[in-house]
Amino acid sequence: MQHRLAVDIGGTFTDLVLEAPGRTFSHKLLTTPDAPERAVIEGTRILLRSAGVEGAAIGLVLHGTTLATNALIERKGARTALITTQGFRDSIEIAYEHRFAQYDLTMERPVPLVPRALRYTVPERIAADGGVLLELDEAALREVCAQARADGVTAIAICFLHSFTNDAHERRAAEIVAEMLPEVSLSLSCEVCPEVREYDRASTTIANAYVRPLMDGYLAGIEEGLRGLGLNAPVLMMMSSGGLCTVGAARRFPVRLVESGPAGGAILARHVAAQNALDRVLAFDMGGTTAKLTLIDHGKFHMARSFEVARAYRFVQGSGLPIRIPVIELVEIGAGGGSIARHDSLGRIQIGPDSAGSKPGPACYGLGGTLPTVTDADLLLGRLDPERFAGGTMRLHPAASEQAFAAMGTSAPVGVAEIVDETMASAARVHAVENGEDTAGRTMIAFGGAAPLHAARLAQKLGIAKVLVPRGAGVGSAHGFLQAPIGFEVVRTRYTRLDTLDEAALETMFSEMRAEAEEVVLQAATREGLVETRTAFMRYRGQGHEIAVPLVAGMAATALHDAFVAAYRTIFGRAIPGLQPEVMTWALSLARPVGDPAVLAVPAPSDVPAPLQRRALTDPATGLTQEAALHARDDLAPGALLRGPALIIEDETTTVVPAGWTARINAAEQILLELLP
């Protein structure tokens, strides 16, 4: 087995994991925002030393990053211009013409990444059926190029109406721009996001253009830096979809990387699910400011075709920029350890979405924070040991937490813990119903600093009786990268009615899509063993929202019809008699699947050492306070069995075992929490 290196660059920390035969090494260091490759190179140097190998021993580098996301959130991308169809200059500003916060008269829509002065238009027009209504005015385009030069633009997005149906004008325009402005980075909507709905497509293409120069420079830098360490292995990038792609593809379509961190976490959860032979899983990741929940069924994620980045107005859904790319569907809410608690005008507890972050942090950090947070509540409930937080490197101050909560009343910590768990539970339930699923009866896989504190109670609320806490959850995303399949997805919007389905033309389109996917995937994998998956996004004619229907090659219209009805019935309970389905979008994904890990053996029972101490632990479910045994995770060997109430502490987190639950250490040293019947 070769050595592999995984790197996850987050906003605060850069996590690295080196996988050597029979062993893994990990390292965490601060991200270096001005030149992110520096932390990566430095961390790699340290890990190579720890493992005692040369750079040349590394066979593959897997990499994910939030750099693109942060550039979008902090608005630190390139000076970007838009070239669009005449008459549609303001399309990205008008957006959905929507008030996403119905009762809030002060709401503001997201500010477009491209200001009006840099939104250029040219006469041209393609019809919905692909016909040309107005030829591209090349002279006007050349004038636009001159203007862009004068305006000092370094990136350009080209988005013409209906280019997903006929891309001729966008491609011709790209030739002219490339000729006149060879230094400028170009993104075409027919390449980045060839799908219907002009605002979503433009928003995605612009985001791509906006981060492209930055990511291009960074990715070039990292390849060069790693070569400097004698490391010549291919570098593969984690995408939001959970697949991997080459650096070359990432440099063209950096927008596909934006959710790569959470995707890594989800992949870790899938791996743990396979080790434990679990069919129905809810992955639960809770950090300092947000919590993320993902459904995994029979080893598969639910996939979405879009999400929102950079929610600017109070984190409200709808206040961000829509990005249409394949993404692992997850629900992200502004609830984390640092989330601030308060009473609203009804005397109800509200939590977040604002977070005390790492500066000043929760009140108990003693770094100047005075507002009560979820972590303060956890401390006052006895879930955290003030002397052993972060491996004892950071002392917590319960008195500061008490003071912060003074205004909210003595029972507020219980209330805060309950409400934050209920908030996450309702988000999970809505997420489940949107996918036609339920949370009850699943196994939860919990990782991230705050998740093991809240997992058992959240599980109860969701009808879940089993929770797994994997080892090394603190660098979960980087661990996840190592388990990711190499794959790429190609999407085409082509409206098709089943009664006029041209099966031959469909096959031709799929072969083209296959060729496009191969171009990427074959750079990192051989042809054999590649698995192709085809999906149609279908609805009844007249509906506006599609459902994903799995296809097999050469499916006739009748089979397609039946597959749709079956999928529809699964999600919504009943099919509608006599209606015709239609297809809006087709997708083909090509991947080299990763073999599932072996299912873990059940370890022989092992002894549990005496607890380090006993602490008073309050259970928000009952409001009762009981003595709980405190154990160090490292002291518990596979086969150990504990009864709640108990606490299992490690450097990065604490696992709460409430009364009525047991904790068992499995063969992979994961903690399995089980609710007693």
Added chain:
Amino acid sequence: MSQNDIRLQVMWNRLLSVVEEQAKTLVRTAFSTSAREAGDISAGVFDVEGRMLAQAVTGTPGHINSMARSVKHFLAKIPAAEMKEGDHYVTNDPWLGTGHLYDVVVTSPAFHKGKMVGLFSCTVHVVDIGGIGLSPDGRQIFHEGVRIPIMPLAREGVVDQWLIDLIRANVREPVQVEGDIYALMACNETGERRLSAMLEENGLDDLEVLGEHIIARSREAMLKEIAVLPKGTWKSHMRIDGMEAPIDLHATLTIAEDHIAVDYAGTSPQSGFGINCPLCYTDAYTAFGVRCIVGPEIPNNAGSLDLIRVTAPEGSIVNALFPAAVNARSTMGHMMPDVVFGALDQALPGRVPAEGTSNLWNLKLGAGQGLTGATARPFMATMFHSGGAGARPAQDGLSATPYPSGVKNVPVEVTETVAPLVVWRKDLRDGSGGEGKYRGGDGQIMEVAHRHGEAFGIFATFERVTYPARGRHGGADGAKGVVKLGSGAVLKAKGFQVIPAGDRLVVEMPGGGGMFPKE
């Protein structure tokens, strides 16, 4: 906060998530563009007495109180004791539902362990309901399509196929309308399943304790909000275009110790055309306007809504009586918050925005035999679009954004895929927002042609063409709207008209009013 209070808050949150799930099911399975693209739907849960306990936050303030009242009408006609598991009841009666025939309301009892514990209700604007279509040209309700009295739609899980056949025979898009009716049932069924799971998990037999808690808490919270307001009575007036004559909207707003009352005495009598508004819909938008200023974060339910009391003289255009034509009742309804704000601004200076376009500037276009002549491709399409909103007390108004409605637009590429139309222009209308320290939101300009140069028709229901959105406190008025042909002729702002073959429709949407004089 006691352990019991925490438990009740948790269950309240859960009930809100139950209705959000209910609403999402409706959006995902609905057929009409108003529901699926624009989010113009509503969904809620009620106790066995028909008091609303929770309502999904959707794009449709117009259904806030109208749907809440509707469930009581259902119970009055079909007593709870006669309702069985698997039953669904339906109506689209404007005075018993949500104000016009296009809105179909389905109400369904929810059972848990064999006992009826509440009701779910939801509303969707269907693609077509027969009659003269999307036009305000009707003179009586009978012109406007098929009217379904409150009646069973399904009994113990079995759909009444005779009723479905009757509806299908009366509408232009029978398949899609049937599809929407199925979506309504699926929506309530989702709610019932989730409610039952919630009761099971919490060891409850019914919603009684939780319901009382929600209503009492919300009522208390609203009372607290009202208590700090200045007490008194204030009047406002706004003149709008109307159809055959201008309309005067008069409001008298009273802030009392324990409620807020809005009365529309003095308002113009009902019209001879379909721009009349039943009281339920007037009530809904009035309550919404008040709630945007007073206790906006308090959820909608019987407790919070009970303290806002809306009255209007019978036979006035905001309390239109059967058999008035009411198809375009939102023409009035959408104006209610502006009238309310006119009075509230005197009571609470510095809290309310200037007047806005307020009415949606939806382009309702179509072609077909008898309307525009023979065509190979008859169509009906509604494009949801908006002018500018009014300037806020300390912010510019939002451009091309609806208020009070909260719907989304229909993307141009979607419109052009479903109908033979080409949108040649959709840009902000520069300078249309009223000047001021804070500017009114700009409207937008749209130019639309037929894909193949044929004639097509517009069912116009536009306001703010004669009387603009007024600025507040010295801010300038917004620009008036303009509806015309590309060749220059001005079109009427209301009623069906034909855009001749080869010509274009040009719509310049109004701007919102400004706030304070320009500095």
